[in-house]
Amino acid sequence: MTAYYVKLYLATLMAFFVIDMIWLGLIARTFYQKHLGFLLASPPNWTAAFIFYLLFIAGILVFVVVPGLKEDSLQWTLLRAALFGLITYATYDLTNLATIKNWPVVVTVVDMIWGVVLSVSVSFVSFTVGKWLS
Numbered sequence: 001m002t003a004y005y006v007k008l009y010l011a012t013l014m015a016f017f018v019i020d021m022i023w024l025g026l027i028a029r030t031f032y033q034k035h036l037g038f039l040l041a042s043p044p045n046w047t048a049a050f051i052f053y054l055l056f057i058a059g060i061l062v063f064v065v066v067p068g069l070k071e072d073s074l075q076w077t078l079l080r081a082a083l084f085g086l087i088t089y090a091t092y093d094l095t096n097l098a099t100i101k102n103w104p105v106v107v108t109v110v111d112m113i114w115g116v117v118l119s120v121s122v123s124f125v126s127f128t129v130g131k132w133l134s
Contacts, residue, residue: 031110068080
């Protein structure tokens, strides 16, 4: 069973990385540069980003995908994924909005929506791979 979870974790990590890189590198790159350019590190702290990815994938699997697979319910998986994405991204964005001077509200809104879309997309891929692996 351990090999199953390792494969599921790696597949979920790859899905997350590909989807998030399309968002960050192609779709929203100028958006974040426009609104947060004054705060962006150059180059980014890749170690911190990598640790976030590892933890976020663990969260998606523990709180969303594995329970969804046990229930054999894509619908509940995607509902949990939307909630997980909203809560996790809201934690970051609303904290920044509360504590960082001139943090743009539009970034908070867009990022929270992205958290939902990303979590749902990644969880869909992960659920599908989990079904296929079992």
